[in-house]
Amino acid sequence: MRKVHAKILVVYYFHHRSFAFSKRYHQRAPLSGGPSETTAVSSLNAKVLILNQSYEPISVCSAKKALMLLFLTKAEMVEQHTSKVIRTVRSNYPFPSVIRLCAYLRVPFRKIELSRKNIFRRDGMRCQYCGTQHPPLTVDHVIPRSRGGGDTWENLTTACIRCNNRKGNRTPDEAEMRLLVLPKKPHHVLFLKHNLGKVDDTWRPYLFMD
Numbered sequence: 232m233r234k235v236h237a238k239i240l241v242v243y244y245f246h247h248r249s250f251a252f253s254k255r256y257h258q259r260a261p262l263s264g265g266p267s268e269t270t271a272v273s274s275l276n277a278k279v280l281i282l283n284q285s286y287e288p289i290s291v292c293s294a295k296k297a298l299m300l301l302f303l304t305k306a307e308m309v310e311q312h313t314s315k316v317i318r319t320v321r322s323n324y325p326f327p328s329v330i331r332l333c334a335y336l337r338v339p340f341r342k343i344e345l346s347r348k349n350i351f352r353r354d355g356m357r358c359q360y361c362g363t364q365h366p367p368l369t370v371d372h373v374i375p376r377s378r379g380g381g382d383t384w385e386n387l388t389t390a391c392i393r394c395n396n397r398k399g400n401r402t403p404d405e406a407e408m409r410l411l412v413l414p415k416k417p418h419h420v421l422f423l424k425h426n427l428g429k430v431d432d433t434w435r436p437y438l439f440m441d
């Protein structure tokens with residue numbers, strides 16, 4: 232029932248520009264004066280980063296949905312836009328940029344497929360021996376297949392053709408070629424970042440980019 236109530240309030244806000252926020256949001260939110268930019272309804276489609284209770288980034292949603300979660304006290308504001316506000320008849324409210332769920336959500340992240348494309352992505356399209364980003368890039372078995380090396384995240388890495396040929400059928404130690412980064416199974420955040428498009432500056436600390 233509470234959810235239905237909240238939906239009605241949000242709809243009411245969009246049509247009448249008057250929005251009764253939850254007490255919690257209301258208490259921490261009001262800004263007097265603040266930036267003069269009026270929040271257009273379309274900007275409520277702006278992306279907001281959602282963090283799990285553990286601060287792990289899990290997804291993005293629209294500002295509209297973020298407001299709903301804040302209103303229902305299912306999330307709390309972590310970061311807000313300093314140049315935008317939600318303007319209502321009575322007051323201005325912070326525009327969410329990053330929110331955090333109040334309860335831990337078990338997220339069944341899709342298994343990241345072990346593929347050539349995803350290995351390149353994980354390695355930043357960079358040869359892990361010499362650092363070049365010049366194509367063509369290849370996938371190298373760190374421990375060669377003929378020596379028992381498997382097709383695993385930990386044994387596959389990105390190499391330019393030159394390095395791959397130079398290394399040949401040897402281990403990095405034998406070839407005296409050090410890996411820039413030891414290959415490992417990628418975290419889902421890496422792929423979340425790829426799917427986000429433009430990353431807001433306020434999101435960066437939560438996406439482990441700093």
Ligand SMILES: [Zn+2]
Pocket residue numbers: 358359360361362363390391392393394395
């Ligand atoms: Zn190379």
